[in-house]
Amino acid sequence: MASKVIKIKLANGFECPILGLGTWKSKPGEVTQAVKDAIDVGYRHIDCAFVYGNEKEVGEAITEKIAEGVIKREDLFITSKLWNTFHRPDLVRGALLQTLKNLNLKYLDLYLVHWPQAYKEDGELFPADEAGKIQFSDVDYVDTWKALEPLAKEGLVKSLGISNFNSKQIERLLEHATIKPVMNQVECHPYLSQRRLQEFCEARGIKLTAYSPLGSPDRPWAKPDDPQLMDDPKLKEIANRIGKTVAQVLIRYQIERGNIVIPKSVNKSRIASNFDVFDFKLSPEDVQLINTFDCNGRFVPMTASLGHKYHPFENDEF
Ligand SMILES: NC(=O)C1=CN([C@@H]2O[C@H](COP(=O)(O)OP(=O)(O)OC[C@H]3O[C@@H](n4cnc5c(N)ncnc54)[C@H](OP(=O)(O)O)[C@@H]3O)[C@@H](O)[C@H]2O)C=CC1
Numbered sequence: 447m448a449s450k451v452i453k454i455k456l457a458n459g460f461e462c463p464i465l466g467l468g469t470w471k472s473k474p475g476e477v478t479q480a481v482k483d484a485i486d487v488g489y490r491h492i493d494c495a496f497v498y499g500n501e502k503e504v505g506e507a508i509t510e511k512i513a514e515g516v517i518k519r520e521d522l523f524i525t526s527k528l529w530n531t532f533h534r535p536d537l538v539r540g541a542l543l544q545t546l547k548n549l550n551l552k553y554l555d556l557y558l559v560h561w562p563q564a565y566k567e568d569g570e571l572f573p574a575d576e577a578g579k580i581q582f583s584d585v586d587y588v589d590t591w592k593a594l595e596p597l598a599k600e601g602l603v604k605s606l607g608i609s610n611f612n613s614k615q616i617e618r619l620l621e622h623a624t625i626k627p628v629m630n631q632v633e634c635h636p637y638l639s640q641r642r643l644q645e646f647c648e649a650r651g652i653k654l655t656a657y658s659p660l661g662s663p664d665r666p667w668a669k670p671d672d673p674q675l676m677d678d679p680k681l682k683e684i685a686n687r688i689g690k691t692v693a694q695v696l697i698r699y700q701i702e703r704g705n706i707v708i709p710k711s712v713n714k715s716r717i718a719s720n721f722d723v724f725d726f727k728l729s730p731e732d733v734q735l736i737n738t739f740d741c742n743g744r745f746v747p748m749t750a751s752l753g754h755k756y757h758p759f760e761n762d763e764f
């Protein structure tokens with residue numbers, strides 16, 4: 447089946463499908479089927495990360511769909527991310543090779559530095575002391591980036607990018623980078639619209655991928671009284687008025703703004719309805735109205751890294 451997905455041209459000439467499938471929290475036992483369902487419906491972009499602990503099962507779905515002849519490798523856009531415990535330059539290549547092995551791929555389309563802050567390199571993904579406090583490493587993300595650049599030249603990744611970097615960190619990275627990041631993947635939805643960061647990135651040839659676009663209701667630290675983005679009456683009003691679901695409005699909100707968007711689902715019918723967003727548009731007035739819902743509301747504040755000198759949300763404005 448030909449994909450309906452619009453593609454966004456990246457600054458280095460490669461193209462990225464504007465809508466992808468998120469895989470954080472998708473259990474190994476359910477993610478293979480979810481990725482297969484997504485590919486059948488037309489998704490061609492899958493967002494992965496080593497730390498999600500399910501790359502192998504995502505890879506099984508990709509391998510199967512290629513073997514069935516449903517897709518070719520070059521039809522897909524596969525992203526993964528370098529975890530915080532592998533920032534030390536001598537660990538970077540091994541981390542990428544492990545991810546490629548997990549996914550059963552020869553190359554990634556996009557490899558992101560998952561967070562600017564590094565954690566202690568002692569083998570644990572969340573190295574904690576006896577009190578449960580995460581142990582930091584002071585590796586500079588610029589040095590990590592320098593270790594990534596040769597991997598792109600080697601062809602192991604087509605594009606390099608960042609995730610959760612703030613504007614100051616991007617500026618500093620750009621002063622040193624030989625290969626420029628083409629993507630910044632950040633939390634983005636009506637409560638955290640990231641309009642300033644988007645404008646900043648756009649001016650520097652960096653596209654934004656919106657993560658947690660539906661408000662991440664299954665995030666592990668969610669509390670019963672936390673606001674639920676998809677239950678927002680103002681969003682429900684828009685969705686009812688145009689005859690779409692709130693999730694479809696939230697996904698389309700990113701597409702109208704030119705952002706890549708990666709909703710997660712392991713449910714076949716939600717995977718399909720989240721993709722069914724290419725036959726309608728939100729009016730500019732509705733996009734503007736949704737912009738007014740911004741309340742600097744983060745669902746993924748990464749409190750475990752508070753106090754790290756490179757924590758992206760602690761000191762800088764955006
Ligand atoms: N770079 C980074 O640091 C981060 C990256 N990400 C990436 O972004 C992806 C998406 O973000 P995520 O935080 O997972 O959250 P999302 O905002 O995508 O929300 C996912 C949740 O919404 C539910 N859902 C999906 N579709 C619908 C629908 N149509 N109606 C109602 N509920 C729905 C899912 O349940 P169900 O599965 O049962 O359908 C799940 O509980 C991640 O999976 C990951 O790939 C996310 C956070 C951080």
Ligand SMILES: CC(=O)C(C)=O
Nearest residue numbers: 470495497560561746
């Ligand atoms: C979900 C994710 O990518 C985090 C918390 O880093």
